[in-house]
Amino acid sequence: MINEINGINASDTWHDAIAVFTEVPASSTEATRPNIFRIAGFPRRETVSSNVLAYFFDPAEGHGLKDLMLKALLRTIHKEDMDVSDVSVSTEASTGKNNRIDILLDLPDISIAIENKVDAGLYNDLADYRSWAAEQSNNDSAIVIVLHPFNKFVLKDHPSARGLVVGQDLFDVHYDELFRNALGMLGEYSLDADPRSVDLLQQFIDNYSPERKQKKMDNTAADITQFVLQANGIEQQLVNVRQSFEKYTEAARSKLQTVHADLISRWAEESPVKGKSVTLADNWEWPKRHKPFNNQYYAQSFKLENPGSGDGDRIITCEFFFNIEFNDGYVVSDPKSGSFNTIWYKAYWGGRNPNQKPEVRITNPYNQTLDAKLTKSNEDIKNAVEAAVERTLKTCWNI
Template identity: 85%
Template sequence: MINEMNRIDESGTWHDAIAGFTEVSASSTTATRPNIFRIAGFPRRETVSSNVLAYFFDPDEDHGLKDMMIKALLRTIHKEDMDVSDVSVSTEVSTDKNNRIDILLDLPELSIVIENKVDSGLYNDLADYHCWAKEHSGNEAIVVVLHPFPFDNFALADHPSAQGLVVEQDLFDVLYDDLFRNALGMLGEYSLDANPRAVDLLQQFIDNYSPERKQKKMDNTSTDITQFVSQANGIEQQLVNVRKSFEKYTEAVHSKLHTVHEDLISRWEEESPVNGKSVTLADNWEWPKRYKPFYNQYYAQSFKLENPGSGDMGRVITCEFFFNIEFNDGYVSSDPEYGSFNTIWYKAYWGGLGTNQKPEVRITKPYHQILDAKLEGSNEDIKNAVEEAIERTLKTCWNI
């Protein structure tokens, strides 16, 4: 039976094998977002976590979220009535005993010491932190132990370092997810004035340090494996053959369109794509830079009309062509619902590399259009079809 399956590679058999698959639920197909903490190689670094938290706790920082994070913390420990009109944030503060406080928040009426624990156990002198903060601020002080998971083997009230401190009075045990839940609950009212990059950084931070989100991803992963194993049972070799054939297809298309792209760039660098007009090539690129099977590859050219009084980057038009695989570059996405693997797609929008690429700057309608050439066609036919589409777009938009 196995040998017979190894010889099967007819397209009809592939169709029968794939037809048995059902659509995977949306909850388990959520793409993994890029995460700076994982990429940089410190997904569990405690000092990194403390610095990021301190950044968001400081209302005067450039994140634009103002006092959202510190209010989320106060809500978590049931001290919402505290004055946050003047907040000072410090990290790595030394006490008189040379112990170091991870994060110190000084409010008008209260000093908050945060002992941030990511992976290590609790061995810090919490009583010293509390005493030092109270003496140096002249206010009441509390200690917050912030950590991802409940502590094993002991209760915070019984810990030797907490002598003299009373839980829920001047000592608080806070889980990351409790803080995150309150912060996300307040994000809507703060996000309009916030820096979008800071909001994304906060989301990445939560993705990286939230046990609840990590568990959900693990649950989804198990579901994905179970579903695939169940549906692939008995047709393993057919699916392997499909994958290998599809990889060959994507590699071949990548090579062909890359050649077309480079030929057009060389041509446009010497002469305008619209005869008789001062249209220059502003940018050209491919995405993604690192080719991977099953990833789309698109090829883009930005053109600028060199005309007195024509304005700045608002006079830039970008045209792209790509083949029939889903992609998302963070600005625009493609998920064509029609077309075939012989289809070349085309789209155009106002703006270029480094400029805004939002839906309102779309030019082509519908946005994704089928190019008047097939992937099976000659390179010259594809180049001619791309040039005709670009010339049509430029003449229409610039009225030339």
């Protein structure tokens, strides 16, 4: 006997496949946090890394972390007793042989030439670095540190190490060694530090720490394995789910666009508040570039102003949008509070892209369901939107 669901042949749908797609605990993968290095497009740029490190190595900079990173570096090479009362920091220091030292630290007791490696191999004349650093110091004492993210890095007998002795005037420091020491000391320094600098340091560590990157890769692998196991045998049905959902979102988007355009046309002839002067100052849809399956929030918006209200430039924005789940950057929905047939509505003070803090929100609850379903006619939806807008404007402008 062929099983039918709401009159649809279930063997041709994905209903049963979804029903057996059991819920399993999510992996420990954390949501991707904003990171200035990735956003700016230089997550692995060596010069950027060197400049940021030089900033934090300099106790005189405005970060407020004082000698935290410098002490962390010295602790890594077991020279934590060095005097750091007077420090000079420079980058791209040119030697007499026209070699460039990534970071040069001049301390009262010693000068430190740092060769910072992010991706490239080691091919530098480290002996020249040490000689130049010693010449620039007040006491002719200098060492070279190779800072790197490589787990199988061997400095001993390396061609670049000729003329230097590992552990005496040449040291290799792994990024994560430096970061662990810095984070271990951060608590005692952070109270006096600029919070933005602390956050920048955390972002720098997130971006350049091989240990943290590996953890994310491990979690990613676990997510892939989990999905593959869950989807085994029902791959085509899951593809059908995605395609069906994309069709739904595109159809709903098209329907709300039509409703929005009709309301604009209607309001051009008559105000949404009968007998009152209300101007449609602007209108837009969000987001402009719509990716149906990835985006769960699609809105049509109106920016309205009432020149005769006495409120000056007090502007109200009203939005109506779909679907079951959304995160507009200000409020995250509870999927249980709506359905794929729900149209949402909200209103707030201000025009496009305001900071929608609680004090500017008008509707309460902020995101609320409209008195019409997506499956209703366009005219029913237009009437529901218009009624919600009218209620909002009458309340806020006392008209």
